[in-house]
Amino acid sequence: MQYFFKMPKATRNTPAKTKIYELLLSSELALSHAEIQQRLDFTCDRVTIYRVLDRLLESGQIHKIVNVDGVVKYACCKTCSPVHQHNHIHFSCERCKEVTCLNEVEPVYQIPKNYLVTDVSFTLLGVCPQCR
Amino acid sequence: MQYFFKMPKATRNTPAKTKIYELLLSSELALSHAEIQQRLDFTCDRVTIYRVLDRLLESGQIHKIVNVDGVVKYACCKTCSPVHQHNHIHFSCERCKEVTCLNEVEPVYQIPKNYLVTDVSFTLLGVCPQCR
DNA sequence: TCGCTTAATGCAATTGAGTTGCAAAAATAA
């Protein structure tokens, strides 16, 4: 009997999980829940999509971005596997509303006194190359 | 008759607007809609608070921060008046959930090629001095 | 100071994202 160590719950590979993960893997952009639902032609229940996204977040396969307009987007982080590391900048286009990971740009900041920094959320806002 | 120039809509000073603005002015922290409602002892209708916040945002007297947990907060930007400029870092404490403007810390970044950057949203996540 | 115009307010109803409970279906290990 194990009292102090809780086994991580086993997760299963299901068509929904595979399809959603592959969709995010192949997408250049971060996708919202609604966009994922559309691209799957509404073959998955909306609740299932939320739960699959939670599992993928939990396992570190994807990351979550809360855009400045409040829209939540999900993306596979290509450059930082296998250990997840979201220390990169996102770009949010105010015209097409698309959110992209700028993997090549690293954020620089001075750590303020007495604050303990564990993570960074850095989004540049403006107009993307396609919309200029 | 003016065809091409639309007069900006006149706004009025009301007790609600004054109270909400003074509340944000005197607060060290960014406040959410719910927090504002509480601190006004529920004397204002929640819809009125939303509409006053919209007007204050419109006039540039306050700015809006969408926290990583999705909670929207509002703050007066003390250092950048009269011209509003939100080019500063926010700190979001994962324990007490408070969001602070770190006016003294300026974000540094390389502008990515072909992107037009008009604004910056930079939040450091972690533990604030009070919670360490 | 008084009226008039129009912005602001309060209330009710609505929208939309996200969550929860539960029974049925399906993935995996034995």
Next chain:
DNA sequence: TTATTTTTGCAACTCAATTGCATTAAGCGA
């Protein structure tokens, strides 16, 4: 194949935010 447990789909629910509309009140001009 069977048994176990996760995952799914559906319905119902929560909560933040928005909209419509009638009423109230700010503030300008007379």
